[in-house]
Structures are given as structure tokens and as C-alpha cells.
Amino acid sequence: MSDDETDWGASLSELSAVGHAPLIPPPPSGLPRVIIHIDLDCFYAQVEMVRQPALRSQPMGVRQKQMVITTNYTARARGIPKSGSVQALTQAYPELILVNGEDLYEYRRFSQRIFEVVSSMTFAHAVERLGMDENFIDVTPWVHAHLSAPAEIDPSPVQGHVFQAASWDKSDPVHRCLALGSVLAQRIRTRIREELGLTSAAGIAVNKTLAKLVGGCHKPDDQTLLLPDQTLALLQTLPSPRSIPGIGSATHASLLELGIDTLADLQAAQVSNLAEMFDRETAERLIQLSQGIDPSPVKTSGRPQSIGLEDRFKVITTRDESKTKLKWLWGRLAQLIYEDGRIPRVIRVTARDQIKERAQGRRWLKESRQTQIAGHILTGLKTNPDLPQREESQVVDICLSLLDKMVNHSAPYQLTLLGIGVSDFPPETANTIQNYFVAGAKETRNEKRQPKRSHAAMTPPNEEAMCQPTPDIDEAIRPCSKKVKPAPLAIPVCDVSDIPHDWDPEVWANLPMDIRTELLASQPIQSRTNVKPLNKKTKSIASYFQKKS
């Protein structure tokens, strides 16, 4: 949790409780941060309904193996739970339609487009992904810059709900900041609906934790703002310390051992109370989280650090079966690496062995082994989703040798999971305009190519009764994959003053924030004292985008 200069640290109310205030630069203006958390409603189910609109009116759920991981709101309106076992749900609700969601390919694509749409909005200073369907957006700079409008002309109407709105004071600058945030959250949600046909919930607050927590107050398809003075009221609605993001099962168990059962216990704890189980930094962070204090910055999410696939199955007991499964996994993974465009330098195999788990008395035990992979083996993926025969069998052999390090084939074993992942991508020389330009060109190139076959239609080999895929009732319809290029985004809400005068607003709006920042840094602004020199390549690319006059 390192602070950089873009992290304006805690809100006013947070600062008062922070031990080392000097380490956290105060907000320049004395105003709080404004953080939006966007959470797609039953994301997987919504994606399936976009792909197959007839499902919209049906009670539907998405299943992976024996679990229904989410149901749509039509189902929930009938009292069907949002998740559960296939067994239980189909028995109790025979009308529930289940779609197989074990292949995350489409969800990944929608997730990427959501991130792009959000990042393209000019007021989004930083966007951080959390899983496939959540994003944090820091809109602090925009909000502070637009707060100066006189209150009597600009009543800054709040969009959506206010958590316990009684103390709303429209003349309080802190409240007005958050109200502006709620307007921006509404615009983000509207764009996601217009561009992708997906509804979402949002929370607006002074830090990530509170934004996420308050966003849960009005779902689906609505949003909630938290005023700093209502922080404790919100926290009091939480049933357990476990409800705080960042306090997971292990931390919760440790807290229980210390006799800390409730959130109030943790709020009242001293660092010394926690010293037995946690180091001082962690203890301080936990107590602060329990009080709604969270200085962690919204970190701009870049390209993934790793790409991996796993498959669970009933059991594998031979090297030969493993080879077949690894081949199948690699085929799908190769497609993803190809679409990513970068060549990884490390490959890893993951496995679960039931016998080992029982021997060690553990509920689950995942092992992995990784190794560097010579560059020449994978370079074919730069231009083709399939590797030449020779390289492909080399990769599979590498995977098998990694597996051999985990299982002894002369002793009994029972694998129930295999996975392959890749990581350690070459650095992309940070986020420069050159880089963006190259990446954009590559994307266009990739999207023009049709996948040789829809890998969503690929079926795992050697299916056991237990893991038979559901009949693919949604064969085909893939709204995104048929597009050569994503539809150009409409001109987003943004202040004209944000845009350099010689730029096309639409082009500007579609540039990622860091690129805009870089270009703004190169703008001839009188007040700027530290003008970065513009190198040649940047200049020519900038002129490519700029309007001709």
C-alpha cells in the first residue's frame, strides 16, 4: 500500500484518526477524495441475456460444474436464491434455466469493454478493476475542479440514493463533492447500459472501502452515496468484521481467536490488542478499516500480470489422461495469449491431488510448479492462435514435466484439478503514447481475424458423468466477436475545458487517462513550469490524432 503523489490520502474525517498524518499528504484543497465503485448486476447472467435476449424473461442462472454461481433478477423475483448447488436449485425450481458458464471467454471480453468504456470517460482520473465485474473510479480531480460553481446557481442535485439522507447539507463543500460524484456515477452507469446493454449498481464515498460497501445498499440498477458523517451508521449495518473487504476468512479467524467478534470490538481495539496475531502495520490497517478509514489509492489497472485456465474434473489417475487434459487447456490458453499479444516468459502448471489432500488432512491443497519458457517456443502466438505442431508438443511436454515434479506416477494419485498459467510478460516501457498507438494497431489486427473455431464450443475431453457440460443452448450468438472493431464510443460527458482546443472531443474521450495526461503535459500551458519535452515520435502521433485546421 504505497502512497504516490496522486494519492491524496484519507478524507478529513480519516485524517483525524490516522497516526502518521505527516506520511499522507493532505488533500490540496482540504476536500475529500471522491471514489465511485461500480458493480455489475449478476454479471455472468446479464452477459448471457445479452447474448440470448430470450433468456431475459426467463428465470435463469449460470452454472459452473455443480454450482449455480448467479441467477438473474427474473429468477430472484420468484424467490430463487442468487446461488446454490445445481442439485438443490433444480429440484426446488424446475423452471430455472441453467447456462454453462465454465468458459469465461465472453465474460472476459465484456469485462474488458466495461473497463474501456469507464476509462474513456474524461473525468475518470484512475480506474482499477476488481475481478471481472467491479471497478473503482477516482474522480477527485474533476470534482474538485468543478466545485467552484456558485451553490445558488448549481444546486448539484444528487443522483440516486443518499444513505440516511437526513444530514444532507447542500452548502457543505464535502457534500457537494459527493453529489458531483453521484452525477458522474450516474453517467458511467448510463454509458455502460447504452454501450453494452448491462445494468450496474454504484457506490459513491470518500474511499474505496466505503464506496464498495455503500454501493450494496440499492441493487440492482441503482446507486447510493455515503456522506462521511454517516460512516458509522453504515458500518453498524454490517453483521461481522468479515463483511469488510480486506478482512477475509483467515484474518477473521485470527480476530475471533483474540476474542474480537463484532465490528464494534474491532473499532474499539488498540494496536496492542492485536499484537499477538498481527504486525503493527496490519493491526493499524485492520482497525482503520473497521472505522471506515481507507487511504489506499485507486490504482490504474494495466494489462494482466498473468493469464491462466483451470479445469476441475472427477478424477485423473494416469499421465496419459493428464496429457490429454493439458493439451485441451493449452489450446484454449494459446488463444488467450494470442489475443493478448504479449509473449510470456514463464509457464506454470497447477494441480490438486485428492490423495495428498487426505494424507495431509486438508480440505484442499493446490500445488504448482513453474519454469521459464524459451522465447522461440511461443513466438508463433504473436501472429497465430495455434502454435506449429512441434512447438505445441514442446509446450505440452514442458507442462507434463512440471506435473511430474508434483506427482509420483509410480504411487497412487487422484488429480481433481489441472491448470496452466503464464506470466512474466516483457515490460511494455510503461504507458507511453507510442505504446498505446502500437497496441491499438495490434488490437485492430487481432479483431479482424476470426478465431479458427469458436473455442467456447470446444468440449473438455473425456467427460465423466459428473461433469457433463450442459447442452449449449446458446450456441453461436456472440454480439461482440462478429464486430471487426468496437463501435466508436459516443462523445462522453465531459467539460469542454478538459479538452485541448485542437483536439477532436471524441478522439480525446477515447484515449486512456494516462495518455490524456501525457498529452496535456505536453500542451503549451502558460502556467506550467515544468514542461516535458515532446519527443519526435509523440509529436507525430499527436498530429495524427489532432484535427486538421
Next chain:
DNA sequence: CTGGGGTCCT
């Protein structure tokens, strides 16, 4: 009958 992903830290 707990999925198939990810992140960062130790």
C-alpha cells in the same frame, strides 16, 4: 457437490 478466474505479499 466450492467455480474459474485474478491480485499482491511472504
Next chain:
DNA sequence: AGGACCC
């Protein structure tokens, strides 16, 4: 390489 956390 594993473990914590997140969805």
C-alpha cells in the same frame, strides 16, 4: 511456491 485477499 504458497498463501492471503478479491470477485
